[in-house]
Amino acid sequence: MxxxxxxxxxxxxxxxxxxxxxxxxxxxxxxxxxxxxxxxxxxxxxxxxxxxxxxxxxxxxxxxxxxxxxxxxxxxxxxxxxxxxxxxxxxxxxxxxxxxxxxxxxxxxxxxxxxxxxxxxxxxxxxxxxxxxxxxxxxxxxxxxxxxxxxxxxxxxxxxxxxxxxxxxxxxxxxxxxxxxxxxxxxxxxxxxxxxxxxxxxxxxxxxxxxxxxxxxxxxxxAGDQRFVSTLAINNLIIQRFIENNHLEEYKKRIYNRKINLAFMRYKEVHDQYKEYFYEKMKEDFSKLIGHEQYDDCMKNLFIFNRNRFESVVYSNNFEEFKILVRNATLRKENSALNAKIKKAEKLDAPLNNLKTWKLISG
CATH class of the missing domain: 3.90.550.10 (Spore Coat Polysaccharide Biosynthesis Protein SpsA; Chain A)
Incomplete structure (x- = not known):
């Protein structure tokens, strides 16, 4: 040996x-x-x-x-x-x-x-x-x-x-x-x-x-070519591994969101001439979940942004419409993140504003 x-x-x-x-x-x-x-x-x-x-x-x-x-x-x-x-x-x-x-x-x-x-x-x-x-x-x-x-x-x-x-x-x-x-x-x-x-x-x-x-x-x-659609089949096989080993329930939030994240990561990496092909395969893959017994559980565990991305794939009528829907979903996420930062900044500044007000009243 x-x-x-x-x-x-x-x-x-x-x-x-x-x-x-x-x-x-x-x-x-x-x-x-x-x-x-x-x-x-x-x-x-x-x-x-x-x-x-x-x-x-x-x-x-x-x-x-x-x-x-x-x-x-x-x-x-x-x-x-x-x-x-x-x-x-x-x-x-x-x-x-x-x-x-x-x-x-x-x-x-x-x-x-x-x-x-x-x-x-x-x-x-x-x-x-x-x-x-x-x-x-x-x-x-x-x-x-x-x-x-x-x-x-x-x-x-x-x-x-x-x-x-x-x-x-x-x-x-x-x-x-x-x-x-x-x-x-x-x-x-x-x-x-x-x-x-x-x-x-x-x-x-x-x-x-x-x-x-x-x-x-x-x-x-x-290479960033059409072979990148392999990620869709791989993601499904990963989910199957979690099911076979009785760990899906424990990790389902991570796994369902990971499926969407990885699909869009590879979509972003693929060269422009293959993006429409990738979209078509992604639509074909995601659409299989509609009506599936895992659909409700999956939707419940997806973050809002990933649910919006999922819907932009399955409910778009063509590639151009899909790009618009994805862009809108991204903008909504960015606006939400910006609003959260503004609220956090306002909250952190509140004690300072209160102090200024107290000084004006007492002075």
Missing amino acids: FKVSVIIPVYNAEEYLEESLDSVFNQTLDDIEIICVDDGSTDNSWKMLNDFADTHKNMKIFHQENNGGGAARNYALDYVEGKYIYFMDADDILDLNALKECYEISEEKNLDFLIFKAINYDEDTDSYYDTPIYLMDELHEFVGDKVFSFDDLGDYIFKINVTPWSKFYNSEFVRATGSKFAEGLIFHDNIFYWGIIFHAKRIQFYDKVLYTRRRHSKSSTG
Whole structure:
């Protein structure tokens, strides 16, 4: 048995593959295996994988017809021989001490999985930058350095970055959960995370950046194209995970609002030429809730702004009308927030006004 199995899905990554694989092969931890699944690449990636495999006996390579990174990761899981599993992307960089440090902590604490930080690299500007979602400082402030479980987290389950490359998994634990990645969809790592987290009894947060995520327009989640409609199916699968694990009632306000928020976040990120297509798919998805047994419960738990956005989708007659309704909903929210600030300011100023009045009367 290897200490760690590193799983890397590969799709048209020839520009970055050598640097990425070097960061794995040069790890300070011995006794690891690398499992790469080529997802129907049309560039030189498959040949590069074969060249690496010829000189690295601890490397397994497989090829599948293009079906997405989720399917590639699921394929690789069947060939894992390591005590631990680490997933990474073929265009990113792993700190050379990452696997050694994660392995030693996980062994010492008998963890189901370890969480750590990541940093972004923008290849267009050749610069590094932090984002809260990959630093997870709120989570670390809450859990500290102690071992914790799902039951300890409450709403902090939503503060954990869902990406698999920010975690170091115990293989036996992963198998016991039966969790898999969504196939044929982008944002597929959400489903793996929500299949894992409910079962976790021993988790720890490691307050260190061990991974560099490369940001570029060629990646599936950076393309902003029609594939972004995957978020709609992913959101529904997430809700299903909560239902299956009997946690929907507990988290329904967060989950229902999250569905609307994520849909509109992806709508905002998608390029202009795909926005009408995204709207049509969003209308198709949201309209399924009309008449559904969960409709009343969902509407009751949506914040007013999200209920207005939901209605702007399902009750608009066309894309142009939808844009007007969304703009109006946004303006109502902004006006409401402004009025709340004015009222708060007036309330804070009230004692000062009273003092001025008392001085005028007494003076």
